Every structure is written in C-alpha cells, then in structure tokens.
Amino acid sequence: MLDSTFQGNYECVNNTYTTAQLKKSILNIIDKYNYQYYSLYQENPYPLTKRKSYFINCFDENFNIDKDSHKTILNSFNIMPSATFPFFISWHEKMNNHYPEIWRDFNSRENILAHSIIHKTQKGEKTLCSFFRVKSHQYLKENIEYTQKLFSLSELIANKLSLLVTDDTCIPSLTMREIEIMRWASEGKTSADIGSILTLSTRTVNFHIANILDKLAVPNKVAAIAKAICYNLI
Numbered sequence: 001m002l003d004s005t006f007q008g009n010y011e012c013v014n015n016t017y018t019t020a021q022l023k024k025s026i027l028n029i030i031d032k033y034n035y036q037y038y039s040l041y042q043e044n045p046y047p048l049t050k051r052k053s054y055f056i057n058c059f060d061e062n063f064n065i066d067k068d069s070h071k072t073i074l075n076s077f078n079i080m081p082s083a084t085f086p087f088f089i090s091w092h093e094k095m096n097n098h099y100p101e102i103w104r105d106f107n108s109r110e111n112i113l114a115h116s117i118i119h120k121t122q123k124g125e126k127t128l129c130s131f132f133r134v135k136s137h138q139y140l141k142e143n144i145e146y147t148q149k150l151f152s153l154s155e156l157i158a159n160k161l162s163l164l165v166t167d168d169t170c171i172p173s174l175t176m177r178e179i180e181i182m183r184w185a186s187e188g189k190t191s192a193d194i195g196s197i198l199t200l201s202t203r204t205v206n207f208h209i210a211n212i213l214d215k216l217a218v219p220n221k222v223a224a225i226a227k228a229i230c231y232n233l234i
Helices: 002-014 019-032 067-078 091-098 144-165 176-185 191-198 202-216 221-230
Strands: 037-043 053-057 112-120 126-134
Touching: 002 019, 002 144, 019 037, 019 053, 019 144, 037 067, 037 144, 053 067, 053 144, 067 112, 067 126, 091 112, 112 144, 126 144, 176 191, 176 202, 176 221, 191 202, 202 221
Parallel strands: none
Antiparallel strands: 037 053, 037 126, 112 126
C-alpha cells in the first residue's frame, strides 16, 4: 500500500507545471503522512550578501511561521553538525539543544511537532523542507522506510520548486577549458601560471577569463570564482 502511495505521490509531483499544482500535490502528500502543515524556504546560492529567496506554505490563521523565521531556521540547521544528513531534524530536539536562545521564540507552539530536512537542489539552492503535525493528531508509526520515502519526496519537491521559480537563463554554463582555468584560478594561480600549466599563452588565458566574466556577469576574477563555486561550476 505504501509503495503504491509513494509512487503515486512521486508521479504527481513530477508532473506538476505550476506552483499552484505543486502546492496541491504537497497538501495531498502531507495528508497521507499525517502532517497538517508544510513550508518550503529556498535560497539562491548567489549573491552571497543578499540571496534571493522563495517561500511557499499552507499556513492559516491557526498556525503561521513567517519567512524571516524560516531563514533563521535554515541558517541555524545548516551550521549544525550533521544537518544535511539524510534524516529529518526535530525542531524540539535540535533547536533546544544547540540554539536555546532561538528555540525560545518558537517554543510557545507546544502542541506542534516540527520536522525539517535541508536539500541542495541540482541548481545549487538550499531548500528547507518542513512538516508540522499537531501532537494530539493520530499518526502512523514511523520507521526507517516511512522516513526514507518522505525524504525522497521532499527532495523531489525541492528540485521541482527550483525548476518552477528559477529562470534558467540566470544559471551560467562554462566550457571545459573555462572550468579548468577557473579551478586553477581558485587556487591562486595567475594567468601566467595557468598558461604554463595548461600549455597556453597568457594572452589566451586572459581571453578565456574575459569570456568567463562576461558569462557570469561579474566585474572581476574574484567574483567569478565565488559565483562559480556557488553554482557548483568548478
């Protein structure tokens, strides 16, 4: 039963083409896994100082956690040991133990159990997937298989949100030669050094670097290295 349910949920998410359809699919999933609320908070990898973010949820007048709080949670969980391992993080256990000062802001909701997982999408965005359940609500006995299936679905959901809200034109692409040059540049090599390593003239290396700066829409080599790392290009 669980296998057919999982397959149906997987296909439902995979075949969504709008955020409205995605929201409806997630509501169907959390109902089957006996959760009442969900939220997705996703941050673009670049720029580092002011990341663009997306936030969808099914909160109502009875339960609501704002976008800024989700950003705080993502940052807190992200620097916590083992935060990106394939298991759900309990807000009650991890927040209370590691960040008691932050936990106090959420502890007023004593009747709600919150579980989250952080996924890194194929485009490099970090996504906080959170599910909320009323403590008194009857739920299925959780086991490893149950958790793995919900983990897989949440990963698919994170990547689907990325596809729906991110403009593909903002994701740069580099040639193999450009990637090679950027990797050496990230290790502090000069254009002359890179030319010597790759048997290229300094002029040719600088030509490639100029193309890289144009593709990545950045003003200098330092910014190019940072953006390439953020987008997993090197």
